[in-house]
Amino acid sequence: MKGQMGIISGRYRSRERKTPDGPKPETVLELFGRSDEGSSICLLVHGQRPTFECAPIGEWHVDEGIPPFLVDRIKHVKAMEHVVDVSGPVIKWTQLGERPVWTIETEQPFHVPALRKTLRSQSWQVFSGDIPFVNRLFLDRDIGMHVAFTADVVDRRVNEDDNDILAAIVDAGGEGRYPVDLTLRCDVKQLQAAEPFQVPFRIFSFDLETSIEHETVLCAAAWIEDIGTGRREVFTYRGDEADILKQLTATVREQDPDIITGYNIDNFDLPRLADRTQALKRGWELHTELFGWGRVPQRESELKRQRDALVPKRQSNRAWNLAGRAVMDTWWQARQALKPRRETLSFVATLLFPDDEDKHKMDVDASNMDEEWATRPDEVMAYCERDAALPLDILKAIQAVPRKEAVAAVAKVPFETAANGSTSQLIDSLVIRLADQQRVAVPLTGSAEAKVGQITGGYVHDVEAGLHPWIAVLDFKSMYPSIMIARNICYTTRVDPAQSYQPVEGESLHEAPTGAVFRPASARKGMVPALLENLMAQRDEHKAALKKAQREDRTVAVEFHDSMQYAVKILMNSFYGVFASGFYRFTHRDLGSSITAWARQNIKSIIAAVEDEGHGIVYSDTDSIFVRCPIDPEIPRRMEEEELVLLEQGDKAALAKEKAYKEGVQSMVKFGKELAKRYSRESAILEFERGLSVFFSHGAKKRYIGQVVWPSEEMLIRGYETQRTDSFPYLTETMKEIFKFALADQGDALVEYAIHRVQDLNEAKVNPQRLVLAKSCKGRVVRTPVKSPADVDFTKDYANPDSMAQVRVARRRIELGLGFTTGMKVSYLVTDASRSPMKVTPWLEAESMDEEAYDGRFYAERLAAALGRITEAFGWSAKDLMKGNKQASLFDF
DNA sequence: TGTGACCCCTAA
């Protein structure tokens, strides 16, 4: 059959095949996913062989041929155990010049690490020796998650009772009957890249309710959603614990989801299921029945795998993995996408669905689950069902799946890598592909010289404190990627005195302000610049297609192109970070520092030039400048509300004022655009990003506000407490109001409001709900489940854990039998700040809480401190705000 | 009361 599928993940199977010449090692790839038509698929791919490369260390001249001693050494390699063949050499580019590179084929992928080590000890330089075998297929076939295939059908789910099929599956390289709609077989050559399409995934979302006393599972609920049709179905489980686990497993296998989600399943539900499985299992069969969620046969051999196994597992602290399905914790996705001030399910649900009361009302006391379950199991069950459904709503609201799918499509990786992998894996996928095409040897991760200290980053200009009218904000479009392209910055273009090949005479090299040198694209086009140019072009295409789809009102296409252009942007911006990191395989410490050095040079020279023209720069950060526009200060900067009313009535004075204001905006736009155009270079495009009728900062870098009047009207706030998730709502609300006064230049009203708010707090008149502080808390879980504070080690992450409020709150949570997971935000109230360390109490929403009064004075002082920085500009200090009147000073006389 | 270490979070 011919078809298209979206690949979730893949793994490989090793086996021996009997041939007339004796047994031959064979490696079969299993690719799991779903077809465009909605069938789940296990595709058994044949013909991919495990290989890596090696080259002799030391000077070597291309024209001299292969010296005899090397021929001998190659013979020796060929004779090594588990080596099937050595081919080559091929001349490849390495950091130290062109080298002959031999390709070593091994019997199985798992032989590579040991052989790699041996060869290194024998003075070979090893390349491409740490690329996972499945990735090798993606690289060699130049495919991403969306593929087209021609394959033989080996098994169909509908033939469930046909046991003769087993032999055919084994012949095709499989283990047993896969719990998928279609089991297919093909050769690598029958796999091709397909245009990206939205895969009609099936998502499974579940929730457990557990006994705090016995750590057992009391009940569970699960939903399955078909993204294609939007249809959902619910399943509930109660009764005997082993039965609950078995039925859950049966549902997973029958419903066959591609993605598994839930709220905080990474740190709670999955570890709990793993623990309970350990406790309940008797022999391998029961083990697989209890937790065999993987998309593979329920066989004993499948239990032994370390990853992508039949049973979900996790190495260290990374995401959970299992065969053929992707685990996507909604907690983690929501946290990344929304950066919520707090991270409980009900908080996130309220944030996203404020009007939908049912989605966030609290009706069960989670800290008292045993009693709740004993006395009102139906309510608990309903609550469980709702909490299993919410993750699906949340994932949909934040478009987590299509966004990850777009990243996978752009980076050409399986869905699972886009969902749970690291940034460097995405970059690797693109760079290694190109390296192979360009015959650049691929160094091992960790082979780069360690970076000494930090590199210097972006330039941040001192901000001019106070209120500034008519400010044009200009910034460089994709600054770091543009620099990498313009200066041809790449691992492969860097000129090093240690290299045998030096640039030819007359080559116009790029010399960074740091002294690092790169060859021009005309001599050798860098891989990174080539990739970035390609990505930029892709983004332009998607943006154009997005606009077209918007005009034609095609919603699906709009979403698709928006996801794609966004994914391209994310990926482009990841390049700098990865190449500036100390460990990436294709990096060198000069790359990152050259990029930032050129960036500083660019922005500083523009600042100087604009200032020379006589225009003040009030602020600049890395790739942006805030320029004072030459606009008559008499021109009105805003319309008051009363004036807007008068305007409606056709009042002449109001009309005239509006006209003048609009002319002000227009002249700012004209100025900004003209300036941007004049300072743009082909390789460094400066854009007029927005126009501010007024800009304000109290004088600290990275903290400012502005009234945007072009291209839209909105208030812009950066850095201040309103933006921070570790502040408290009353403070952020107050500050936002203060900013409105500030931008309207209403100093008196601003101060009056500030005093009033501080006083209210000082008198403890504010609802404690608006004083909840939240901070993330680290710590390493040393025992699961976490029952006592001793089960989490905070000393590895904190120099003095006992003095950290968030640690004390986390410990209290644990004592109360509430969940704690590494990195989670914990909420608390300050009850007594007169002591050091201050006294805090956890803030709990759904559970019974410690009743304690908050420390009004502490909150008032913190509010006054924050507001004071702003009111200072209007003559009032934080102390004055606390007192409610101004200290008579020398200047008052 | 001032200072430095440590920590969190944000801007870019």
Add this chain to the structure above:
DNA sequence: TGAGTTAGGGGTCACA
């Protein structure tokens, strides 16, 4: 043992 970067503000604690 896992892995995108640096610049920067500001809160809290410990200690002089």
